[in-house]
Amino acid sequence: MIWQRNSLLSIEDLSSEEIIFLLKKAKSIKEQKEKSGQVLPSLKGKRIINLFMEPSTRTRVAFEIAAKSLGADIISITGEASSLTKGETLKDTAMNVQALGADAIVIRHSSPGSPLFLSRLVDVPIINAGDGAHEHPSQALLDIYTLQEKLGDLRDKKITILGDILFSRVARSNLWGLLKLGAEVTLAGPSTLVPREFEELGARVTHDPNSALEGADAVMLLRIQHERQQASHFPSLAEYANVFGLDSVALARMKKNAIILHPGPLNRGVEIESEIADSHRAVILQQVANGIAVRMAILHSCIIRQEGDPS
Amino acid sequence: MIWQRNSLLSIEDLSSEEIIFLLKKAKSIKEQKEKSGQVLPSLKGKRIINLFMEPSTRTRVAFEIAAKSLGADIISITGEASSLTKGETLKDTAMNVQALGADAIVIRHSSPGSPLFLSRLVDVPIINAGDGAHEHPSQALLDIYTLQEKLGDLRDKKITILGDILFSRVARSNLWGLLKLGAEVTLAGPSTLVPREFEELGARVTHDPNSALEGADAVMLLRIQHERQQASHFPSLAEYANVFGLDSVALARMKKNAIILHPGPLNRGVEIESEIADSHRAVILQQVANGIAVRMAILHSCIIRQEGDPS
Amino acid sequence: MIWQRNSLLSIEDLSSEEIIFLLKKAKSIKEQKEKSGQVLPSLKGKRIINLFMEPSTRTRVAFEIAAKSLGADIISITGEASSLTKGETLKDTAMNVQALGADAIVIRHSSPGSPLFLSRLVDVPIINAGDGAHEHPSQALLDIYTLQEKLGDLRDKKITILGDILFSRVARSNLWGLLKLGAEVTLAGPSTLVPREFEELGARVTHDPNSALEGADAVMLLRIQHERQQASHFPSLAEYANVFGLDSVALARMKKNAIILHPGPLNRGVEIESEIADSHRAVILQQVANGIAVRMAILHSCIIRQEGDPS
Numbered sequence: 001m002i003w004q005r006n007s008l009l010s011i012e013d014l015s016s017e018e019i020i021f022l023l024k025k026a027k028s029i030k031e032q033k034e035k036s037g038q039v040l041p042s043l044k045g046k047r048i049i050n051l052f053m054e055p056s057t058r059t060r061v062a063f064e065i066a067a068k069s070l071g072a073d074i075i076s077i078t079g080e081a082s083s084l085t086k087g088e089t090l091k092d093t094a095m096n097v098q099a100l101g102a103d104a105i106v107i108r109h110s111s112p113g114s115p116l117f118l119s120r121l122v123d124v125p126i127i128n129a130g131d132g133a134h135e136h137p138s139q140a141l142l143d144i145y146t147l148q149e150k151l152g153d154l155r156d157k158k159i160t161i162l163g164d165i166l167f168s169r170v171a172r173s174n175l176w177g178l179l180k181l182g183a184e185v186t187l188a189g190p191s192t193l194v195p196r197e198f199e200e201l202g203a204r205v206t207h208d209p210n211s212a213l214e215g216a217d218a219v220m221l222l223r224i225q226h227e228r229q230q231a232s233h234f235p236s237l238a239e240y241a242n243v244f245g246l247d248s249v250a251l252a253r254m255k256k257n258a259i260i261l262h263p264g265p266l267n268r269g270v271e272i273e274s275e276i277a278d279s280h281r282a283v284i285l286q287q288v289a290n291g292i293a294v295r296m297a298i299l300h301s302c303i304i305r306q307e308g309d310p311s
Numbered sequence: 312m313i314w315q316r317n318s319l320l321s322i323e324d325l326s327s328e329e330i331i332f333l334l335k336k337a338k339s340i341k342e343q344k345e346k347s348g349q350v351l352p353s354l355k356g357k358r359i360i361n362l363f364m365e366p367s368t369r370t371r372v373a374f375e376i377a378a379k380s381l382g383a384d385i386i387s388i389t390g391e392a393s394s395l396t397k398g399e400t401l402k403d404t405a406m407n408v409q410a411l412g413a414d415a416i417v418i419r420h421s422s423p424g425s426p427l428f429l430s431r432l433v434d435v436p437i438i439n440a441g442d443g444a445h446e447h448p449s450q451a452l453l454d455i456y457t458l459q460e461k462l463g464d465l466r467d468k469k470i471t472i473l474g475d476i477l478f479s480r481v482a483r484s485n486l487w488g489l490l491k492l493g494a495e496v497t498l499a500g501p502s503t504l505v506p507r508e509f510e511e512l513g514a515r516v517t518h519d520p521n522s523a524l525e526g527a528d529a530v531m532l533l534r535i536q537h538e539r540q541q542a543s544h545f546p547s548l549a550e551y552a553n554v555f556g557l558d559s560v561a562l563a564r565m566k567k568n569a570i571i572l573h574p575g576p577l578n579r580g581v582e583i584e585s586e587i588a589d590s591h592r593a594v595i596l597q598q599v600a601n602g603i604a605v606r607m608a609i610l611h612s613c614i615i616r617q618e619g620d621p622s
Numbered sequence: 623m624i625w626q627r628n629s630l631l632s633i634e635d636l637s638s639e640e641i642i643f644l645l646k647k648a649k650s651i652k653e654q655k656e657k658s659g660q661v662l663p664s665l666k667g668k669r670i671i672n673l674f675m676e677p678s679t680r681t682r683v684a685f686e687i688a689a690k691s692l693g694a695d696i697i698s699i700t701g702e703a704s705s706l707t708k709g710e711t712l713k714d715t716a717m718n719v720q721a722l723g724a725d726a727i728v729i730r731h732s733s734p735g736s737p738l739f740l741s742r743l744v745d746v747p748i749i750n751a752g753d754g755a756h757e758h759p760s761q762a763l764l765d766i767y768t769l770q771e772k773l774g775d776l777r778d779k780k781i782t783i784l785g786d787i788l789f790s791r792v793a794r795s796n797l798w799g800l801l802k803l804g805a806e807v808t809l810a811g812p813s814t815l816v817p818r819e820f821e822e823l824g825a826r827v828t829h830d831p832n833s834a835l836e837g838a839d840a841v842m843l844l845r846i847q848h849e850r851q852q853a854s855h856f857p858s859l860a861e862y863a864n865v866f867g868l869d870s871v872a873l874a875r876m877k878k879n880a881i882i883l884h885p886g887p888l889n890r891g892v893e894i895e896s897e898i899a900d901s902h903r904a905v906i907l908q909q910v911a912n913g914i915a916v917r918m919a920i921l922h923s924c925i926i927r928q929e930g931d932p933s
Binding site: 037038055057058061062064065068264265266267268285286288289292 | 667669695697699701705706707708709710711714715717718720721722723
Binding site for chain 1: 348369373375575576577578596599600603
């Protein structure tokens with residue numbers, strides 16, 4: 001396969017071949033790093049702008065490290081959209097960033113679809129680092145990378161995504177990616193946060209905590225994000241923890257070697273019992289580490305492009 | 312000519328030879344970049360501190376890119392003056408930055424004259440990146456660079472600066488620079504924002520929107536900056552747009568190939584009609600791109616100095 | 623001596639041999655820099671994370687410069703602890719930073735003991751850049767470095783630390799370090815800020831401004847830090863300045879060539895008369911400059927380790 005996109009806007013867009021391409025490339029980068037301590041500075045001389053118009057530390061820093069690990073120069077522009085643009089349109093902001101000589105723009109924005117919108121207006125690659133409740137493709141790719149690393153081929157594997165599905169761009173991107181790779185995806189959580197409509201996309205939907213994890217190969221816990229909820233969708237954090245928090249009883253319903261993912265930051269005692277989060281079943285820190293290789297693969301693919309399948 | 316200044320404090324200070332020196336140097340840097348993709352890392356091992364005691368993103372990032380493009384290391388220190396200094400005098404802050412090993416300090420400060428003040432107290436080059444309503448020399452140089460690129464020799468060219476002249480350091484720096492290069496400068500806008508006193512400096516002053524653009528080779532629009540105005544100087548943004556906003560009727564008064572500049576961020580529908588901002592007459596993004604080469608020329612000249620005319 | 627620690631948590635922990643090791647290493651770095659303009663990029667390929675969970679500019683920037691001067695890559699993560707962690711535990715934050723591939727974490731945190739706590743949970747070196755009112759080891763090392771540079775061997779030298787001892791991590795770290803190197807330390811200031819309990823650690827305590835400086839070789843002034851005081855511990859800044867501010871009368875009580883240190887930022891007219899701060903007796907800017915070499919020595923020692931005494 002030849003990678004031909006110059007932007008990464010969503011997982012929904014990608015073919016399964018494209019997803020596999022990025023995952024293989026991330027794997028080869030990770031192996032190269034482990035073997036020789038360094039990877040080739042293949043983006044040396046390239047300038048990447050991190051345009052974070054919604055507060056974020058983790059994703060921003062991970063992209064910074066990924067860019068620098070490839071020898072690129074990266075400058076982060078952060079702040080609320082209003083203070084960054086001072087009344088300027090988003091298009092004008094992006095055109096300005098392009099005029100500064102950017103070879104790629106990594107953008108986080110509260111408005112769903114803004115990366116797509118920009119990709120039609122500017123020539124430089126646009127990497128979506130999270131657009132409202134729409135998608136967060138680099139997060140899904142690192143999640144899927146970690147799942148593959150632990151479970152092998154994801155075809156027919158049972159993956160449960162548990163929590164605040166309604167407001168989660170992480171859930172949306174993972175749902176698209178996992179279905180494309182042939183996994184069976186269950187979306188679970190309180191009925192206020194897990195609408196039946198997701199069944200139309202091919203997922204199983206359940207509001208029953210008992211059946212949610214039955215026989216699952218992996219569970220992806222989502223952070224309860226107060227900041228994205230307009231109103232309270234469950235009585236209290238304690239009640240959520242009591243019904244949907246991952247404890248040893250819930251864990252026992254899953255397959256014997258089932259693994260646990262979480263995009264962080266972790267609310268111990270809410271989404272997950274603290275002891276389980278520290279057990280070898282949780283692969284949360286491997287996700288973080290894999291996120292660097294995955295983002296290196298994304299940046300390299302979109303900026304360089306003229307390459308065949310690295311396998 | 313030999314460049315002998317180690318600081319760039321204002322355009323008023325500079326001789327026309329010095330302005331031409333910087334513009335030529337920027338041109339040679341831009342051509343080198345276009346030819347070979349890179350420029351020589353002639354500031355490698357140099358450490359530049361961006362001391363931004365007034366909020367700014369654009370100018371700060373442009374200096375960061377300029378410094379890195381020359382191989383220098385640049386660290387930005389940003390924040391309100393009060394939180395950065397914690398009661399310390401500005402002199403002490405600058406002395407501390409010098410003691411950290413800075414080879415140059417790029418400073419933005421709300422207080423007019425602060426870069427000059429500092430240049431008398433510390434040994435390292437001081438680059439004025441905007442001091443209150445006084446001057447913004449790097450902006451004027453990139454504006455003039457862009458004017459020259461499009462119009463050729465500026466002698467006797469008719470340049471109109473339109474908008475909030477009274478509070479604009481961009482207008483002041485451009486006025487000095489354009490007059491020194493022999494252009495005919497008209498300052499235009501509401502009488503509350505364009506005082507007659509500017510005539511004494513050699514500009515034509517008009518409050519008549521019709522005559523402002525008559526036969527002009529270029530118009531430099533200024534952003535209506537609410538934050539610098541102590542009181543409202545015109546009834547409303549809509550009324551400003553109606554009287555002074557650049558629309559196709561106003562454009563038709565200018566010369567046939569007249570160009571439009573704007574320092575950004577652009578308020579579409581206020582200073583300029585949106586369609587005109589997107590037309591080939593507007594060179595707003597070229598200004599942004601030229602700003603990198605111009606700032607590279609400034610940093611290199613002030614830090615290295617021992618060089619003859621690059622022409 | 624072989625340096626064997628991978629973290630620098632406090633001065634109290636260190637043996638006098640370890641303190642001397644770091645000071646000698648800083649000296650050799652400073653000399654190398656002065657001789658050849660550069661030092662070897664011995665941390666090239668290393669990634670350092672500056673985790674500043676309490677506002678700071680000076681110490682953060684000094685560590686950034688120190689890291690870059692050794693060729694390391696450093697990324698600063700700054701903000702209030704609450705916004706950085708979003709409910710995550712400090713341990714989880716550190717584990718995440720480690721998973722990002724950090725080779726060392728420089729941490730500032732409002733909670734005393736947090737660097738020690740972290741050093742027991744993560745494998746990467748932890749450098750304490752200030753933990754509440756507990757310790758600020760890199761500041762003490764640069765103070766002691768500067769004292770040695772000016773006074774030679776500190777054995778039996780009379781050093782007075784004057785000001786807000788109670789809330790000062792700088793005072794605590796210096797007290798430990800100076801005593802270990804054989805100096806005679808006097809802690810002085812208002813009785814509300816200089817508790818008698820410090821006598822048990824081996825210091826002389828006085829609340830008498832006249833006796834505080836009598837025959838001293840050096841005085842280390844502390845900044846009056848309103849932000850760390852829960853209540854007012856003296857009537858007014860003017861009264862503090864009047865009684866404890868360093869003026870020419872107070873200076874005359876010290877030895878003939880006694881020197882004056884201050885960690886900055888300086889409140890001129892409060893802790894010190896402005897003229898004295900500008901005199902050759904004050905070594906405040908040398909402290910800042912020495913802070914780079916000292917922090918280079920700290921980072922290099924903790925990250926590399928397998929080295930003998932550089933002397």
